[in-house]
Amino acid sequence: MTQVEVLSDGRDDVxxxxxxxxxxxxxxxxxxxxFSRPADERYLSLSDLYAAVHRRTERSRTRTVESAAIRVEASRDDAERLALTLPGSxxxxxxxxxxxxxxAGLVGAPAAYLRQLPAPLAGINLQYGLTSRSAEQVKTLEIEDGRVELRAVTGxxxxxxxxxxxVAAVQRIAGNGTGDTRWKVPGVxxxxxxxxxxxxxxxxxxxxxxxSDRDVFLFLVDDLNPIEAGRLRDGSPDLYFRGFYCWNSEVGAKTLGMASFYLRAVCQNRNLWGVEDFEEITIRHSKYAASRFAQEAAPALASFANSSSRPFVNGIRAARETIVARTDDDRGEFLRKRGFSKTETAKIIERVFSEEGRKPESVFDFVQGITAVARGKIHQDARLDLEARAKKLLDRAA
Known part of the structure; x- marks a missing residue:
């Protein structure tokens, strides 16, 4: 594993x-x-998290059945409960x-409306939808834990x-996620x-x-090994840490994916601050998703975890050293040639001046100005567009 030097001059007294x-x-x-996770969805180590999700995998089974063969049952004695009978069971x-x-989505019925109906009436609607549509196969995910539950119905x-x-793929690089390796739950x-x-x-x-019963999400950082990529205006090191998060849903609630990046800090509310070099991979749960996970996502995660930070550091330094503008005319021309409007150009230059005490000269200066303006955008699409343009500038300078 590549070792990254811990920079003692960046530490404070504690x-x-x-x-x-x-x-x-x-x-x-x-x-x-x-913000959204209740207490029973929070885990204090990767081993605890793995044990929880692995237990339900061991109790689960999948099979493919004809949708028209599914029988919906409702008891008059319990107007709140529906039950299903699947072929072969x-x-x-x-x-x-x-x-x-x-x-409900499979039969084209609004789920929210069906949930408001008494179970017998909801059952009649579901059964009609299942039997009246042309027969099609569906894949089920069932789990037995005292009783048998249907966790998912997919194509x-x-x-x-x-x-x-x-979780097992993350454990292979992060151990328990508590500091037994360089990867751990972040600080504050x-x-x-x-x-x-x-x-x-x-x-x-x-x-x-x-x-949760629908998904898994993990975020870890390598925050005991800071990376210096240049200096700040006061001469102190500009420090970064490596981080990644990944997610999955085995019941079809979301894609599988991972994002890797360099960041400067994580706050108490778990916002990531000072993020650079953000990269993301998403994999839809299509027919070949499992092989793509084995061939792309898992190796990409391991590669990032074990890779050298040198390319990132060199890219930042190259952007700092590449001077592209020395006059106001140069600055305006540099940004307008890259598609920025007159208003955006003025805002970018002003943000750099207000934060750095001087006008932008290097590619890195302009990148920081663009991302600063992006942070103030209310609409996500506008913010992401500016961030993507900033990253493009940084990549070209590397």
Whole structure:
């Protein structure tokens, strides 16, 4: 594994690192997960997370059946409960909230409306939809835990990747995710001092390892090994850390994917600050999803985890050293040639001046100005467009 030198001159007295989060991009994906996860979906280690998702994999089975052969049953004694009988099985199967929605979508019925109906009436509607449509095959995911539940109903070509497969792939590079390897649950930025502290206890409030009955999401950083890529205006090192997050749903709620990047800090709300070099891979759960995961996503994750930071550092340094404008006319021409409007050009130059105390000269200056303007965009599409254009500039300078 490539070793990255820990920079002692970037530390403060308590072992944290002074960082400049006004640079780079802010990524809110992890924060959205952090806000939405209840306590029973938060795990304090990768081993705990793996044990939970692996147990349900062991109790699960999949099969392909004809949709028209599914029988919907409802009891007059329990107006709230529906049960299904699948071909080849006599035992009733209870649909989960998620699989009920998938079944409703299969027959073209609004799930929210069906849930408001008494179970017998909802059952009649579902049964009519299943038997009146042309016969088609569906793939089911069932789990037995005291009773048999139907967790998912998908198309027959659905390429299921179980959540424990993704967690196991992360464990191979990150161990327990608690500091036993270089990859761990992140620390916290102290906004009052601008110091990022990687030494924070993992708790329900700080963990970034999540799993529900529908999905899994993991975020880890290498924040004990900071990377210096140039200097700040005051002469202190501009420090970065490596990070990645990945996600999956074995029931069809979302794609499988991973994102890798360099970042400067993570705050208490789990927003990522000062993000650079963001790369993302997504894999739809199509017929060949499992082979794509084995051939693309898992190796890409391992490659990023074990790779040298040298190309990233060299790219940042090249962008800092590449002077492209020395006068106001040069600055305006440089940005307008790259598709920026007169208004955008003025805002970019002004942001660099307000944050750096001078007007932009290097490619890196312009990139930081563009990303600073992007952070102020309310609409996501506009923000992502500016961030992509900034990354394109940075890549060309590398």
């Amino acid at each position: 072992g944290g690192y002074k960082v400049d989060v006004t640079r780079g991009n802010r990524v809110g994906r992890v924060s959205s997960e952090w 006599d035992a009733p199967i209870a649909p989960t909230h998620w699989s009920f929605g998938q079944l 027959p070509e659905y390429g299921r990747i179980f959540d424990d497969e993704l 930025l102290d906004w009052s001092t601008g110091v990022y502290n990687p030494h924070v206890d993992i708790s329900q409030d700080t963990t970034t390892l999540y799993a």
